[in-house]
Amino acid sequence: MLFHRDIRMLIGILIVAALAFYVADPASPGFHIDLLGLRIDQDFPIREGLDLKGGVQVLLEADVPPGTRVDPGSMEAARQIVASRVNALGVSEPLVQLASGNRIIVQLPGIKDPDAAIRTFGETGLLEFIDAGSTYLPPGTIVTTTLGGPKSFETPASPTAALTPGATPTAGQSPTPAASPTPAKVYTTILTGKDLQSASVGFDNLGRPEIDFTLTADGTKKFADFTSKNVGKYLAITMDKKVIECPVIQSPITGGRGTINGGNGPGFTLQQAQSLVIQLRYGALPIPLKVVESTQVGPTLGSQAVEQSIRAGVIGLGIVLVFMLLYYRVPGLLADLALLIYAAVTFSLFRIIPVTLTLAGIAGFILSIGMAVDANILIFERMKEELRAGRTLRAAIDAGFSRAWTSIRDSNFSTLITCAILFWFGMTFGASIIQGFALTLAVGVIVSLFTAILVSRTFLQLVVDSGLVRDLRWYGLDEVPKVVS
């Protein structure tokens, strides 16, 4: 019997709704079941986007002359090194992925010092020990070495580098004249970062941070050879072609271990030392990278904005609920119930999939609430027409749903086409905010189809079949027509 089928459908809907409300509830404890060998441990975290949680998103691009072909192997190697460095920074849920055009997208939600992080993972990180002969090279000098290879800073005129110790700029300090390039001389590279066995942050006897390193067996031998022959000469230690220390070789170093502490200047800050160690640990990048786009959001803006958005959403939802009730009466009330279920189901899907929530995504969700009612209205208006033409309630419902279906399908489909294009639009430059919006809107549209067709219909059919409300005026008609059939 139709009635029984409707009851079964209703029970199904109520179960789904209950689950949805449970999952959607922000304070939901999640599913933790440990029963007879079946373990479910799901927490349904709400994934917050960068604009809500704060953090940084960076688009890195291979820093090579335009037109140079970069082989995908190098890009992937670079990506892995960046990913390792990013993980070493201790960020939760980082994202490091390749994008077309020799690019890497890096997302670090919730990071406290985005600029330092960018320097850590974006710099090439090439360590070299070079033979400076009898010249003392002050820290900050830019050199050319026999190794060649990636050089990250193209601007010799920049007076100081944040990475270079002893060069913390104070206001009004003019650039040190020693920091100009020595273009003519090419220095011989003795060791590189590859010869390092390990590197770690240590502290000297004054408590200042320094970098302790050990060399590989091969590196130890090379270093011992070199230092034995060059006692009394200068050994420059450079990072990305910039000198960070230039000690005198006082005696042969055969132990294969040493310290880098920045030499004469103020030395490293703890953060600088840690950054260097991370770069040394995973090796230098095979290709230099540059930042072509960067978006950093502080966390304070986010929480305020979420509150306001939620408030707007609740107000908007409230107005729609009241409007539906007043204009469509009984079907309106049922549509309102369906709408609440829709909101719960959609939001719980956001948590289950999970969809990263951004402010634009929340706006998309609120927009989809207004649109979700669409389908219901189309059906009800069609129903009113059928009732006016004299059909019975049940026949009017069926006719309303089937006739309105083509319009609903066509109009929601065009929105889905737009969502697909929006998703593509956000893709190459990693605009996750736009993609988040497209995703939330698409999920909203799909769920609204389900709730309008299935849920509203079931509610309506049940009310009609139960005979609770017979007077057609409750269904939005102003006068009762003669029933034809």
Place this chain on the structure above:
Amino acid sequence: MIDLVARRYLFFLISAIIIVPGLISLILPPHLRLGVDFTGGTLWEVQFQKPVSGKDVLQILAAHGYGDSLVQASNNNVILIRAKEIRPDQPIKAQIANDLRSHFGPFTELSFQSVGPSVGTEIWQRSLTAVALASLGILLYLWWAFRHVPRPYLYGLCAIIALLHDALVVVGIFSILGRFFRVEVDSLFVTALLTVIGFSVHDTIVVFDRVRENSIRHAGEPFPSIVNHSLLQTLGRSLSTSLTVIFTLSALVLFGGDSTRLFALALLIGVISGTYSSIFNASMLLVVWETGELSALFRRVRAPARAAV
């Protein structure tokens, strides 16, 4: 029964009146105020702990070679800087930051966005492509959906023209806002525009569906009256569906946060325009085209020149 179709030229006129100010603003420089997403550059929002003058900040920037930046001071000691690209992986950003700190005291960075020039151009080109693709996709879909009707491409074309009208209204209004209120247009605006395009067709499809149904059911009746019937029948639902969306969007504009306000406003304008254009433009265009009035109009324009002699 109201004859809407008879007044179609009145509705065209109203559309023209709404579009014209926006169009004028778009034609005259600076056309549209483009954000850093398109032009490349840096947008830097910092909050100091005491009031700071924009001019002083500009001086510091000039010392580092960024003298042609825009500095805006807003409430809560917030300073908004709009400059050429300041790359965060280069020492320059830290230098400027240290300088600001030593002159004005500590600050928190509320947001920092830097876009390189090549990425900016890319985003701009992608935006145009996306709008074109969306329009094309919709045109094709409508062509398929109305394939059993004679001259199905007409429906698609009229829908596209109505849609372009909506896009122009939104872009025009934001051009005016940019002119007088320094409102900038960024990739989120393009997102809103694309959403408006997708939604504008919603309404139009509802009306066209009814026209299609009626032209089968009442075949033989003059086309203008078929369209008029369809319009009157669907008026209730068109307005209702748009009303619910307008409710939620208005709530967002009025009560939502600052960062989504412009986004929601673009959507709101687009939805209102979309509703108007589906009812009073798209269907009217259909009539004008189908009945051959369009070509008659062009003939008539030439004829009076002869009669006036």
